[in-house]
Amino acid sequence: MSPATNPPTTPAAHRRLATDAWESLFRAQVAVARQLHKEPALRRIGEREYDVLYNLSRCPSGWLRMNELNEHVLLSQPSISRMVERLESRGLVRRKTADGDKRGVLIGLTEAGAALQRDVGRTHVVNIMQLMEDALDDDELATLLALTTKLRESATMKADMGAAAVR
Amino acid sequence: MSPATNPPTTPAAHRRLATDAWESLFRAQVAVARQLHKEPALRRIGEREYDVLYNLSRCPSGWLRMNELNEHVLLSQPSISRMVERLESRGLVRRKTADGDKRGVLIGLTEAGAALQRDVGRTHVVNIMQLMEDALDDDELATLLALTTKLRESATMKADMGAAAVR
DNA sequence: CCTATTTATATGCGTTTGCATCTATTGTAG
DNA sequence: CTACAATAGATGCAAACGCATATAAATAGG
Numbered sequence: 320m321s322p323a324t325n326p327p328t329t330p331a332a333h334r335r336l337a338t339d340a341w342e343s344l345f346r347a348q349v350a351v352a353r354q355l356h357k358e359p360a361l362r363r364i365g366e367r368e369y370d371v372l373y374n375l376s377r378c379p380s381g382w383l384r385m386n387e388l389n390e391h392v393l394l395s396q397p398s399i400s401r402m403v404e405r406l407e408s409r410g411l412v413r414r415k416t417a418d419g420d421k422r423g424v425l426i427g428l429t430e431a432g433a434a435l436q437r438d439v440g441r442t443h444v445v446n447i448m449q450l451m452e453d454a455l456d457d458d459e460l461a462t463l464l465a466l467t468t469k470l471r472e473s474a475t476m477k478a479d480m481g482a483a484a485v486r
Numbered sequence: 487m488s489p490a491t492n493p494p495t496t497p498a499a500h501r502r503l504a505t506d507a508w509e510s511l512f513r514a515q516v517a518v519a520r521q522l523h524k525e526p527a528l529r530r531i532g533e534r535e536y537d538v539l540y541n542l543s544r545c546p547s548g549w550l551r552m553n554e555l556n557e558h559v560l561l562s563q564p565s566i567s568r569m570v571e572r573l574e575s576r577g578l579v580r581r582k583t584a585d586g587d588k589r590g591v592l593i594g595l596t597e598a599g600a601a602l603q604r605d606v607g608r609t610h611v612v613n614i615m616q617l618m619e620d621a622l623d624d625d626e627l628a629t630l631l632a633l634t635t636k637l638r639e640s641a642t643m644k645a646d647m648g649a650a651a652v653r
Numbered sequence: 654c655c656t657a658t659t660t661a662t663a664t665g666c667g668t669t670t671g672c673a674t675c676t677a678t679t680g681t682a683g
Numbered sequence: 684c685t686a687c688a689a690t691a692g693a694t695g696c697a698a699a700c701g702c703a704t705a706t707a708a709a710t711a712g713g
Contacts, residue, residue: 337618340631347634350641451504454640464507467514473621474517
């Protein structure tokens with residue numbers, strides 16, 4: 320519980336720091352997600368479905384492949400596949416075969432999908448801001464952003480290397 | 487992308503900081519969870535099921551009520567109820583009526599449940615340490631721990647106040 | 654006390670998820 | 684060119700999930 324700003328003195332303390340940090344990150348994510356989940360605007364669409372629309376809205380070309388979506392959204396490949404199917408039947412996304420690779424599928428937002436994402440996104444942003452800014456000041460937010468970015472990049476890199484190493 | 491250590495200069499930058507920090511936190515959690523999910527030891531038991539066993543193992547009295555479990559694990563109340571039912575049928579937890587409140591149910595680990603948690607937990611801890619320590623040094627881990635703790639406490643407090651305000 | 658409300662958990666039911674597996678296409682050797 | 688492995692998604696199916704709602708116990712009001 321000491322505010323260790325120096326390397327831990329014992330191996331046990333060292334181990335605890337890493338696991339405590341992960342658990343704290345995980346619980347914070349759960350706590351914030353819980354709060355965000357209450358937003359009525361998000362009732363029109365599931366959280367993971369919003370996540371898909373969000374990812375599509377953020378991509379420069381406007382199109383993402385199934386496997387790219389799968390990297391960003393925490394769902395299995397078959398689940399993504401069926402989710403896209405449902406979103407398509409609701410007229411929120413459209414699909415087209417990737418050119419140069421007839422196996423691949425590109426997914427993009429329709430007008431309706433983009434509009435819904437913007438709509439929900441707007442209120443979502445307000446809620447996020449309130450939660451985050453009530454908890455942390457700008458300095459702290461910047462630090463949190465930097466640390467989690469570093470963590471994500473490290474974990475992602477490890478995933479890619481792992482895949483490469485298998486070959 | 488500027489390493490803003492001072493309050494943002496514009497409202498737009500200000501807004502982005504909060505939402506970027508949340509998204510980064512969220513994606514980092516997804517990336518690390520993905521990696522941890524690969525652990526073969528965790529195949530014996532689902533991640534959320536492990537989370538339940540973990541929470542039970544961590545509680546001083548050895549018993550938690552349904553609603554307490556529900557606060558910590560990101561699942562709906564009915565889902566927790568059924569998960570406990572399954573864990574019980576597998577002999578990993580046991581239930582007893584809370585004394586003084588015949589509606590309440592207390593859940594505790596069985597020997598087998600505690601053993602499984604320790605077992606899986608051990609290898610889990612090793613994986614977490616590697617992921618976290620490869621990404622961040624001890625100073626950074628301590629900072630991340632502090633910031634996420636602050637964030638979680640703020641979000642949790644808000645949830646409780648929200649519940650109180652409705653009355 | 655007796656009814657009305659709230660709190661704690663369980664259950665019915667349609668939907669979504671993951672695992673294993675399948676199909677179609679691409680890449681790689683021989 | 685043909686055969687075989689690898690890759691991208693889709694699909695069958697059982698398990699797990701959330702929502703709405705039911706049950707049961709505790710609490711509040713009259």
